[in-house]
Amino acid sequence: MSQILEKRQLSETVFLMRLDAPLIARERKAGQFIILQLCEDYGERIPLTVADADPEAGSITIIFQAVGKTTQQMALMNVGDEIAALVGPLGSPTHIENFGTVVCIGGGIGIAPLHPIAQAMKAAGNKVIIIMGARNKELIILEDEMRAIADELIICTDDGSYGRKCLVTEPLKELCEQSPKPDLAVAIGPPIMMKFCAETTRPYKVPTQVSLNTIMVDGTGMCGGCRVTVGDETKFVCVDGPEFDGHLVDFDNMMNRLNFFKKQEDHACKIGLHGGSKK
């Protein structure tokens, strides 16, 4: 059981929650995630990145978009309510060191997991350039927090309602063309965005890390549902990842696998919205 200590709505469908989780707050490092569940008998287990943590206060921050059954239910929960099961921190932490110049690219809700990584990269002495992208201004989250970290911040929107009207790959390409080019790119966002970020940096040989959010059940290596093809190997996102070399990930296969239960999930979401909670 974990109590909701704070709840903020960041955009129409994006919410921030601070949860009481002293053990996770103490151990968690940038890049790691948690799995939560709203009902121990019938709830699904969903992975969410830890966007921030406060070991003294014993709390962690998660940011989620209300897109599925569980996240839609969570959007309706309030301060004082309890999350039935919360486990973590899971996954391998991000490898942090002073690489030189690191460009961090966040798309939509992917800006949330990018935040602690950008923070840690900055703390390690890197020059940090942040590119944030979303469909429109309303969907740009954590701008103040990112601005506080970034040596340079570039905002892009698809409709031009804020910042540059372009995809994140455009400024990324410009940075790769500069001399010196970035030493590392870290891209987190929708799979299609990460795929094209990796394609953008590939000709410039800029090492590119991506953080994958695949379907999971246990999150400890037991089910293998999260597996992805990386180079010639099959890797488990939950224990081998969630971060991988973006130039080696088979994104098309990964995107297919994300649709594994689309039919059943569309059904569940409709019931969830109109039929009330099944808790």
Add this chain to the structure above:
Amino acid sequence: MSYISSEKLAEDAKQAWEELTKRTEPLKPKDRMAIPAQEMPSQDPAIRRTNMKEVALGYTPEQAKLEAERCLQCKTAPCIAGCPVGIDIPGFIQAIADDNNQKAIDILKESSLLPAVCGRVCPQETQCQAPCTVGKVLKSVDKAVSIGRLERYVADWERENGLIETPAIKPETGKKVGIIGTGPAGLTVAADLRREGHHVVLFEAFHKPGGVMIYGIPEFRLPKAIVQKEIDVLTKMGCELKPNFVIGRTRKIQSLLDEDGFDALFIGTGAGLPRFMNIEGENLVGVYSANEYLTRANLMRAYEKDHADTPISDSKKVAVFGGGNVAMDAARTAVRLGAKEVHLIYRRTEVEMPARVEEVGHAKEEGVIFHLLENPKRILSDEQGWVRGIECLRYELGEPDDSGRRRPMAIEGSEFEIDLDTVIVAIGNDSNPLIRQTTPGLETNKWGNIVADENGKTSVERIYAGGDIVLGAATVILAMGEGRKAAAAMNEMLANS
């Protein structure tokens, strides 16, 4: 093996028992061997295909007594040598024959913590029942005394009559022990350590305790309420349970010992890393590990489609790769979830199948289609990256290999296809690397299993290990046996420290 209704079995047993009790002179071995071997009553295959309820229904009292009377009470008791935990088998069977079920359960519990579980899931035909004299004389292990069914009968009698007692606990020692993993090994160690008066904390990664008995073995083979009952006993004894707690992540082993005041730890995290075949198409949409498929169905209750949030495919044509108990469980779960065709593909013959004979029989009765001496070569994809079928090869058996089993060899040019929408890979598990990776100094072998001596002692002081994490994927009873030995060594170590 044709299906006989439970009513008929009960009626036959009643008559046979009446006739037996009419006798005045004592039974001779010849008379005992003439008593018909008692079949396990089970749900009608046509009905059970559509429900998750337990298939095997358990003996009636008459059946149990008849079966108990079949035992010859051999002086040499070869059955005991076949039992990984050395249960006094003739002793508990004699107690059933004497109509003293309480004595029978007391004898069982001297050696086994989980008789209701082991009676259901142990591979008796390769353990205690394999050397049974009755089976030898009647020239079939199927005719051996059904020790497992009798074990289950007694354990169920105790539970159903509300007679399960919380074991006595010795005075508190002030020592604290952590048990990592709540499967059969961990639960056994917890009970044995708590009885000695140590404070016991059980850590479980999932939201519910029980390990493979909860997430893996399906309800129709091992009802979850039975496992829960065993766990309830531990909590009543005062064991502390911490679910949603991943050792290696939420807390590391070294921190438990150095900072959190644990005097000793037992690692029983099992074999929880699914093996794949490394063939083309294994990451296509529609391919599951058996672990994933069974966890969705059991622990996450995807079979209750109207209640569960966790989805599972609406599969019509399913193939399961493998010939063990897990393969049978996956195939039979697929049947119950509504698949029209379930193919079980195994590259050797039925003789080599590691699954319990009863599970193989049940799977056949439920309509699972067995493909023996066949093996998948690759999984075929449709245009969208979903499974559309598999290409298989036919096999033949060659010379015996290292395991003593005849080596299956592919017949060149024998390729053929099966149309499918779902594939479940059930070819075994490796050990989970999480603890190994986060515990410096903990010695493991080339398969990643933790190295432990015969008492479960690892290369690190105060850390013990047992069950599948040491043995590689094995059985509930072996995990329990290992747990008992480790617990004895831990109790001794704690008493002297």
